[in-house]
Amino acid sequence: MASLRHAQKTGQSVLAGKLARGERARKLTALSLIAPLFLLLVCVFGVPILAVLYYSVDNPLIGKVLPQTTAAMAEWDGRALPGDAAFDAFAADAKLAYKAKTIARAALRLNYEIAGFRSMTMKAARRIHRFKGASIKEELIALDKRWGDIVYWRAIKDASASYTPRYLLAAVDLELTWGQGIVQVEENRRIYLAYLMETFWISAVVVLLCVVIGYPIAYLIATSKPAKQRILFILILIPFWTSLLVRTAAWVVLLQNQGMVNDFLIWLGITDQPFEMIFNRFGVYVAMVHILLPFMVLPVYSVMKSISTDYMRAAASLGARPFSAFLSIYLPQTIPGLGAGCLLVFVISLGFYITPALVGGRSDQMIASLIAQFALGTANWGMAAALAVVVLVCVAAIYPIYHRFAGGDRMKLN
Amino acid sequence: MALPANATLGQQVSYVGLRVICAFGFLFLLLPTLIIMPISFSSGTFLNYPLPGLSLRWYEQVLQPHPWGFAFKNSMIVACATTVIATVLGTLAAYGLTMAQFRFKGLLVGFLISPLVVPLVITALAAYFALAKVGLLGTHIGLILAHTALATPFVVITVTATLQGFDHNMVRAAESLGANPINAFFSVTLPLILPGVLSGSVFAFVTSFDEIVVALFVAGPGQFTMPRQLFADLRDQLNPSIIAVATLLTVASICLMALIEILQRRKDTG
Numbered sequence: 001m002a003s004l005r006h007a008q009k010t011g012q013s014v015l016a017g018k019l020a021r022g023e024r025a026r027k028l029t030a031l032s033l034i035a036p037l038f039l040l041l042v043c044v045f046g047v048p049i050l051a052v053l054y055y056s057v058d059n060p061l062i063g064k065v066l067p068q069t070t071a072a073m074a075e076w077d078g079r080a081l082p083g084d085a086a087f088d089a090f091a092a093d094a095k096l097a098y099k100a101k102t103i104a105r106a107a108l109r110l111n112y113e114i115a116g117f118r119s120m121t122m123k124a125a126r127r128i129h130r131f132k133g134a135s136i137k138e139e140l141i142a143l144d145k146r147w148g149d150i151v152y153w154r155a156i157k158d159a160s161a162s163y164t165p166r167y168l169l170a171a172v173d174l175e176l177t178w179g180q181g182i183v184q185v186e187e188n189r190r191i192y193l194a195y196l197m198e199t200f201w202i203s204a205v206v207v208l209l210c211v212v213i214g215y216p217i218a219y220l221i222a223t224s225k226p227a228k229q230r231i232l233f234i235l236i237l238i239p240f241w242t243s244l245l246v247r248t249a250a251w252v253v254l255l256q257n258q259g260m261v262n263d264f265l266i267w268l269g270i271t272d273q274p275f276e277m278i279f280n281r282f283g284v285y286v287a288m289v290h291i292l293l294p295f296m297v298l299p300v301y302s303v304m305k306s307i308s309t310d311y312m313r314a315a316a317s318l319g320a321r322p323f324s325a326f327l328s329i330y331l332p333q334t335i336p337g338l339g340a341g342c343l344l345v346f347v348i349s350l351g352f353y354i355t356p357a358l359v360g361g362r363s364d365q366m367i368a369s370l371i372a373q374f375a376l377g378t379a380n381w382g383m384a385a386a387l388a389v390v391v392l393v394c395v396a397a398i399y400p401i402y403h404r405f406a407g408g409d410r411m412k413l414n
Numbered sequence: 415m416a417l418p419a420n421a422t423l424g425q426q427v428s429y430v431g432l433r434v435i436c437a438f439g440f441l442f443l444l445l446p447t448l449i450i451m452p453i454s455f456s457s458g459t460f461l462n463y464p465l466p467g468l469s470l471r472w473y474e475q476v477l478q479p480h481p482w483g484f485a486f487k488n489s490m491i492v493a494c495a496t497t498v499i500a501t502v503l504g505t506l507a508a509y510g511l512t513m514a515q516f517r518f519k520g521l522l523v524g525f526l527i528s529p530l531v532v533p534l535v536i537t538a539l540a541a542y543f544a545l546a547k548v549g550l551l552g553t554h555i556g557l558i559l560a561h562t563a564l565a566t567p568f569v570v571i572t573v574t575a576t577l578q579g580f581d582h583n584m585v586r587a588a589e590s591l592g593a594n595p596i597n598a599f600f601s602v603t604l605p606l607i608l609p610g611v612l613s614g615s616v617f618a619f620v621t622s623f624d625e626i627v628v629a630l631f632v633a634g635p636g637q638f639t640m641p642r643q644l645f646a647d648l649r650d651q652l653n654p655s656i657i658a659v660a661t662l663l664t665v666a667s668i669c670l671m672a673l674i675e676i677l678q679r680r681k682d683t684g
Contacts, residue, residue, distance in 0.1 A: 026514045029595070033510030037503040037526065037566060045529055045563040048540030055543060213442070216435040232440075234675075239443045241671045243624045245644045246660040250446040252648060253453070253461045253657065260449065260462060293443060322425055351533025354626055358648055368535035375539055376631065385543075388536045395533060 052392075055385035059164040062156070065106040066093040070160040078154050078178050086153070087137035091128050098125040112166075112380075113155035120144055120152070154178050167386035172196075192370070196390065199366040202284065202356075203349035207296075207342050209289045214296035214341065215334075221297075222304035233301075240294035248358050251287045252278065255359070283359035291355065292348060296341040303337025343402040347395055367391055447664055454658035461652060472658040482659060485643040489623055491554060492639060496561040496622040501615040503562075504569025509603070511570075512577040527567040537564065538631040545632050552634025560632055561622040568617035576610025609677040616670055616677075624667075 063070045068089035076082050097103040103125045111118035124140060124147070131139045141148040158166065158176070169175055173190040174182050184190065221232045239247065254261050255278040262274040277283055307330065315325035353368035367387060374384035421429070453461055457469035476482045507526060511519070529537060541560035542551070550556035580603070588598040604611070626641035633642060640663070647656050 023514070027516050030510040030514040030516065033513075034507045034522065034526075037507040037570070038522070040499075040503060041526060041529070041563060041566065044544070044559045045537070045540070046525070048544035049532070049536070051543045051547070052536065052540045213435065213439045216432050217439045220432060220436045234671075235440055235444060237671055238668060239447070241620070241667045242447055243641065243644075243660070243663045243667060245624075245626060245641045245648070246663050247447060249644065249648055249656055249660050250450050252652065253450050254446055256461070258460075258462060263462065290442065290446065293439070322422075322428065347531070347533065351535045353535050354630075354645065358645070368533070371535055371539055372630070375542055381543065384539055388539050391533055392536055395531070399531060 052385045052388050055381050056167050056389045057163045057165065058382070059159070059161055059166075061109045062106055062160040063162055065097050065102045066090065066156070066160065069093050069156065073153070073157050073160065076153075076157060078150070078157060081148065081150050082153050084135060084137050087135075087140060090156075091131065091136045091140070094121075094125040094128050098128070110155060110159055113159050114152065116146075117152065117155060120146055164382075167382040168389060170383065171386040171390045192387065192390075195365075195367050195370055196394075198363075199350060199368075200394075202281075202288070202364070202366060203346050203352075205285060206288045206292060206349050207345050209285065210293050210296040210345050211338070211342065213289070214293050215300060215338070217293075218297045218300035218304055218337075221301050222307075223309075236294050236297050236301075239290070240298075244291055244354065247291055248287055248355050251283065251290065251359055255283055255286070278359055279361045281360070281364050284356050284364045287355045287359045288349065288352060292345045295344050295348060299340040299344065300334060300337040303334055303340075307333050339404075340402060343398055347398055347402070350391060350395060447660070450657050451661045451664070453654050454661045456654050459653050461654065461657070472654040475655045476658045476662070481638065481643050482640075482655075485638050485640045488554075488637055489639040489641075492557050492561060492637070493619050493622040495554075495558045496565050497615050497619040499558070499562045500565040500569050500618040501611065504566045504614060504618070505573050505607075505611050507566075508570050508573035508577060509599075511574060512580070513582060523570075526570050529563045530567045534564075534627045538628040541628055542631040551632055552636065554637055557629060557633050557637050557639075560628045561625055564625065564628065565618035565621045568621060569611075569614035572614035572617060573607060573610045576607045580607060609680050613674050613677045616674055620667065620670060 069086065072086045072089035073082060076086065094103060097106060103122065107118040107121035107125075110121055124143060127143060128136075128140075133139050146152055158164070165176060169182060170185070171192050173185050173193045175185050176182055217236070221229055221236070224232060253259060256262070257274040257276070257278075259278075261277060265271050265275065277286075311329050311333075312325055315329045316322070320328070350366075351368050352366055353372060356364050356366050357369055367390075371384050371387045371391075374380045374387065450461075453463075453465065454472055455468050455470065456465040457467035457471065458465065460466075511523060538560075541556075541563070545551045545553075545556040545560070550559070584602055584606075585595075585598050588602045589595065593601065623639075624641060625639075626645055629637070629639050629642045630645070633639065638646075640659070644656065644659060
């Protein structure tokens with residue numbers, strides 16, 4: 001009996017071992033199938049996104065171009081003008097950098113700290129090898145008395161740190177000062193928060209318009225007979241599949257001053273002067289709502305489709321008037337789809353760049369165009385990265401809400 | 415949802431109101447692209463009606479090798495390469511994801527589809543930094559790699575959805591009958607999930623073919639794609655050739671959409 005039980009036990013454990021080994025082999029196969037895509041995405045997406053985070057604080061330039069100055073000022077406390085050692089080090093660095101032609105980039109970088117620093121540095125670098133006197137400090141100050149102003153040396157010290165919070169702070173209109181810590185920048189330089197607010201505002205209006213037009217459409221599709229439902233659904237999918245640029249191009253053509261919409265309005269006698277409908281906020285709203293409306297309709301529709309009409313009938317039979325039945329029975333059931341649609345549209349809007357660039361005016365550009373301008377135009381990677389981090393943080397804050405409404409695994413394409 | 419005969423005034427108003435809003439919404443969605451299409455057959459240069467006459471001159475211009483032929487070739491190269499890489503890797507990954515349970519699977523799936531949830535401009539900036547560092551800015555390979563990141567989530571999602579109804583016992587049966595895993599995949603699994611794989615690859619193709627933001631950041635003059643050329647022309651010179659291109663693109667995307675519809679219907683019934 002005991003031996004039988006023992007045999008059974010060993011048999012079980014052998015079987016369990018085999019099963020476990022099989023399961024482990026399956027897991028291994030599964031992981032090795034996922035690995036190629038995982039590795040590719042790490043290389044072409046994961047690491048680059050981390051690089052964006054890194055570049056928002058990375059600050060190697062001054063430390064590299066002006067190494068002796070950086071070393072000489074490492075211990076400086078910023079209370080009084082630095083001593084001769086720092087000036088001598090700066091002169092030595094500037095001479096070398098002038099020869100190596102790296103001084104211009106350093107001067108540009110210093111100009112981010114204080115406007116006007118660039119020309120001041122370039123002038124000093126051009127003249128410094130002709131200095132003959134005993135004290136470089138005195139001659140430099142004689143050349144331009146701003147070299148005797150402590151704020152410029154503080155700027156060099158700030159700029160020479162390997163990592164800097166200045167881009168991230170600047171992206172929300174803050175700066176790190178000597179003495180006062182982190183403060184808001186002067187009023188006339190506060191531009192980025194305004195851009196961000198404007199981006200949020202445009203996105204919010206677009207979401208609202210999409211709800212107003214998209215909710216009834218989704219309702220109509222969901223409550224139609226199957227054959228009609230199919231046709232209406234395709235009518236939503238056609239614009240969804242049409243190229244974004246094609247749709248933007250259509251609005252450019254339609255909304256021009258000599259465009260069809262204006263001609264039509266004049267023909268109707270509503271106006272005899274063409275309305276300005278493009279290169280302003282109106283054009284941006286129209287084109288963005290047009291592009292994003294399907295992103296609202298599809299999730300709302302997919303939730304409405306699963307709502308049984310019995311509840312509404314029950315409410316009606318219990319005496320509820322249609323409108324109050326809708327408000328208290330139907331609407332709450334559609335909240336998950338509505339929430340998902342709103343957040344989807346909002347998040348896509350936040351990163352919108354092409355449409356505002358083509359149909360918006362100067363004051364309608366969103367934060368994305370600022371990022372593009374910094375990266376591609378002025379080659380200020382730090383600022384481009386910092387603004388991207390701000391957008392990323394906003395999106396990261398919004399997504400948990402999206403997940404609560406939509407659920408991670410309910411993401412559907414159509 | 416017809417209106418009952420004894421409907422109250424309120425019901426009638428909301429019935430009519432709903433239809434008015436929806437009619438407006440559908441017109442708003444569909445009319446702009448449709449109404450401009452005939453202008454591509456205009457013989458004049460103005461983007462308005464009435465047309466001075468009909469001609470195919472703008473289509474002739476679009477079919478010239480420069481700039482549209484060149485842009486079309488670039489778009490096709492990039493989109494096809496992206497589609498192949500995304501479809502192969504995405505299908506393998508989706509298959510791996512559904513065949514076993516393991517720790518951190520949710521996190522892994524989250525990472526694999528994360529390019530969908532990061533705003534496009536940030537993905538573009540990230541690609542720009544990375545490709546600049548490795549010297550691939552302004553190359554086809556760089557653009558293809560960046561587009562692959564955007565396209566794979568669509569393949570992963572569609573193929574995973576198809577595999578949800580897939581019975582892994584069929585693979586076990588094939589293996590017990592002597593098929594090796596690779597054989598079993600190609601002769602049993604792939605034919606069954608093919609509609610999902612194909613619709614995923616169409617999604618991947620369209621994602622790359624229609625992509626503009628990443629192209630603006632990482633493509634050089636040698637990689638001008640169709641959307642990139644459209645963007646440039648929309649800023650500089652408005653003439654009916656843009657609408658001819660738009661018409662061709664719209665017709666092509668409607669064909670692809672029809673293809674997806676057919677594939678999904680096959681998936682539902684088969």
